[in-house]
Amino acid sequence: MTHAGGTGVKGWALVLGLLVAAVVVTLAWGVRPVSPGDLWRAFTAPDPGNPADVAILSIRLPRLAAGLVAGAALGMAGSVMQALTRNPLADPGLLGVNAGAAFAVVLGALLLGRADGGLITALAFPGAAAASLAVFVLGGGLSGDAGPIRLTLAGAALNALLLSGVSAVVLMRGEALEVFRFWMAGSLASAIERPVAMMALVVLAGALLALAAAPRLELLSLGDTLARGLGTRPGRVQALSLVAVTLLVGAAVSVAGPIAFLGLMVPPLARRIAGHSLRRELVASAGLGAALLLLADTAGRLIFAPGEIRAGVMTALLGGPVFIWIARRLKPGAQA
Amino acid sequence: MKGALFLGGLILVAIAASLIIGDVPLGPGALWQGLWGGDGPGALTIRIIRGPRVAVALGAGAVLGLSGAIFQSLLRNPLAAPDIMGFTSGAGLAVLAAVTAGLALPLPIVAAAGGLAAALLVAALAYRPGQATPAVTLVLVGLGVGFTTAAFGTFLMTRLPSSEAAEAQRWLSGSLAARDWGQAAQVWAIGAGLVAALALQIRALDLLAFGNDLAAGLGLRVEPARWSLAATGVLLAATGVAVAGPVPFVALMAAPLGARLTGARSLGGRLAAAAAAGACVTLVADLAARAAIPGLVLPIGVMTGPLGAPYLLWRLSREMEKGEL
Numbered sequence: 001m002t003h004a005g006g007t008g009v010k011g012w013a014l015v016l017g018l019l020v021a022a023v024v025v026t027l028a029w030g031v032r033p034v035s036p037g038d039l040w041r042a043f044t045a046p047d048p049g050n051p052a053d054v055a056i057l058s059i060r061l062p063r064l065a066a067g068l069v070a071g072a073a074l075g076m077a078g079s080v081m082q083a084l085t086r087n088p089l090a091d092p093g094l095l096g097v098n099a100g101a102a103f104a105v106v107l108g109a110l111l112l113g114r115a116d117g118g119l120i121t122a123l124a125f126p127g128a129a130a131a132s133l134a135v136f137v138l139g140g141g142l143s144g145d146a147g148p149i150r151l152t153l154a155g156a157a158l159n160a161l162l163l164s165g166v167s168a169v170v171l172m173r174g175e176a177l178e179v180f181r182f183w184m185a186g187s188l189a190s191a192i193e194r195p196v197a198m199m200a201l202v203v204l205a206g207a208l209l210a211l212a213a214a215p216r217l218e219l220l221s222l223g224d225t226l227a228r229g230l231g232t233r234p235g236r237v238q239a240l241s242l243v244a245v246t247l248l249v250g251a252a253v254s255v256a257g258p259i260a261f262l263g264l265m266v267p268p269l270a271r272r273i274a275g276h277s278l279r280r281e282l283v284a285s286a287g288l289g290a291a292l293l294l295l296a297d298t299a300g301r302l303i304f305a306p307g308e309i310r311a312g313v314m315t316a317l318l319g320g321p322v323f324i325w326i327a328r329r330l331k332p333g334a335q336a
Numbered sequence: 337m338k339g340a341l342f343l344g345g346l347i348l349v350a351i352a353a354s355l356i357i358g359d360v361p362l363g364p365g366a367l368w369q370g371l372w373g374g375d376g377p378g379a380l381t382i383r384i385i386r387g388p389r390v391a392v393a394l395g396a397g398a399v400l401g402l403s404g405a406i407f408q409s410l411l412r413n414p415l416a417a418p419d420i421m422g423f424t425s426g427a428g429l430a431v432l433a434a435v436t437a438g439l440a441l442p443l444p445i446v447a448a449a450g451g452l453a454a455a456l457l458v459a460a461l462a463y464r465p466g467q468a469t470p471a472v473t474l475v476l477v478g479l480g481v482g483f484t485t486a487a488f489g490t491f492l493m494t495r496l497p498s499s500e501a502a503e504a505q506r507w508l509s510g511s512l513a514a515r516d517w518g519q520a521a522q523v524w525a526i527g528a529g530l531v532a533a534l535a536l537q538i539r540a541l542d543l544l545a546f547g548n549d550l551a552a553g554l555g556l557r558v559e560p561a562r563w564s565l566a567a568t569g570v571l572l573a574a575t576g577v578a579v580a581g582p583v584p585f586v587a588l589m590a591a592p593l594g595a596r597l598t599g600a601r602s603l604g605g606r607l608a609a610a611a612a613a614g615a616c617v618t619l620v621a622d623l624a625a626r627a628a629i630p631g632l633v634l635p636i637g638v639m640t641g642p643l644g645a646p647y648l649l650w651r652l653s654r655e656m657e658k659g660e661l
Contacts, residue, residue, distance in 0.1 A: 164641025
């Protein structure tokens with residue numbers, strides 16, 4: 001296996017290369033392709049009368065920012081959840097955390113009688129917190145024996161429950177289907193209406209918390225008794241991790257809606273690059289998550305241009321097969 | 337026996353309530369006239385609008401319940417159900433694809449093809465040479481196939497014009513809106529045929545419940561019997577999906593609920609109880625979806641989700657205590 005150093009350098013170059021490529025592709029490719037020269041000019045000397053400049057600055061740039069924020073957040077959240085639950089099938093989308101955040105937002109919009117504006121998106125955080133706690137408890141996290149199969153099924157059930165809640169609430173409001181589609185499968189399309197800058201700060205806070213908790217989370221994976229013997233308090237580490245997941249997922253959902261499977265696909269790749277250090281894995285997950293979400297979004301825009309496939313649908317189309325691949329390799333009754 | 341009467345009574349009450357309750361609430365008089373061919377606006381509402389809807393709900397619920405009971409018995413796992421394992425979403429996706437492409441094919445056949453394709457895909461993907469496939473692997477792989485087909489469904493929806501997309505979304509979450517007697521006849525006739533086919537295989541299903549080795553020892557040709565039962569189960573599920581959409585959780589809940597309510601012990605009794613419980617759950621969920629919020633008709637799947645997901649969670653905690661997962 002790849003350990004720190006050696007192939008590690010190549011791995012990091014890959015992450016960086018993918019990220020840069022994703023950024024360039026997001027800005028340059030679209031219904032209206034622009035040349036590198038146009039890109040440069042749009043940033044250095046923007047002309048409000050030039051449609052290409054407008055497309056770049058007011059449509060693709062917010063999209064890029066939203067993709068970076070949400071992708072990095074979901075990648076890291078996936079890594080934390082997989083480490084916390086010792087479950088390779090853990091993903092904030094599959095285990096209902098995304099759906100919890102989305103449900104809280106649409107419920108808030110229904111009760112307060114307003115469209116999903118700035119303040120209401122803040123409800124994503126309590127929603128994500130409640131759902132991640134529920135999954136942790138349902139999956140047997142308190143007794144410390146959350147097997148992957150059990151946790152995955154508990155998450156799928158919670159996810160189904162919350163998503164039918166979302167669709168009930170949205171259908172109740174009888175508003176445009178577009179709103180419904182946003183909260184059922186995420187998208188970067190309406191990025192300019194979303195609180196991207198504020199959520200970037202929240203993701204930063206979540207990331208710092210996750211990085212701080214990472215070494216102790218690794219100790220926890222050796223088993224509770226051993227971790228305790230080494231001076232770690234498992235309850236505290238788990239609580240810290242859940243707070244980090246809540247901040248990351250809540251921010252991602254506020255910016256991009258519920259996007260599934262990113263947190264499932266990214267951590268295994270990041271692990272190969274980072275070796276066995278969870279801190280490095282988190283950094284790699286952030287880069288890969290952002291790159292993957294941006295590439296998925298751009299591909300979704302291009303396949304049926306001028307129509308577009310939502311980023312959340314693209315990640316699900318990619319992630320379903322990955323899920324099956326991981327599920328096949330699990331042994332029944334496995335705890336690892 | 338008492339339990340069976342209770343379940344039967346429950347279904348009759350649900351039928352009566354479904355016929356009376358609606359946008360225009362009707363009295364017992366209108367119900368009486370509607371049932372026995374009298375006239376008047378209330379009677380027509382019952383015969384033309386609510387009657388077929390109730391008949392479709394009962395038929396679709398019964399076939400879904402039977403399908404769940406077959407898989408749960410065949411794989412000896414209470415979590416094995418056509419909706420958890422992605423078969424119903426495969427059937428649903430096929431119907432949505434046919435409608436999107438404007439193909440004029442009979443929907444039950446399209447649904448059956450989609451369900452069978454999904455089932456074969458799950459079996460193939462879960463297969464590991466030289467090893468028996470554990471039921472949990474089938475369930476997990478099925479879950480993954482379900483996720484992927486659901487994403488394809490959402491993808492197809494984005495290709496539809498907005499108004500049709502709204503309709504497709506309703507259909508994909510399972511809907512019984514605007515059903516007619518033709519669809520009712522369809523699900524009942526095909527369902528009856530499949531029940532007859534199941535009746536011929538009931539001994540095989542009973543033997544397989546003892547495990548493959550014992551069944552083979554008792555003279556059963558295990559592999560053909562398993563495939564034939566699985567095909568029957570998939571076709572039953574597809575029949576339900578063709579008229580009602582991929583209603584979630586009915587197939588999962590029906591068999592244990594039926595067994596609990598009726599106390600049936602024999603395999604035949606449990607299958608009948610599963611069909612009855614599936615019909616009952618579907619009818620009650622549809623009624624709740626229509627009547628819970630005045631002036632608003634929700635798709636039935638929005639109701640079976642909140643019913644079924646807690647059941648699945650409870651079931652999981654039970655399995656955990658027994659240490660079977």
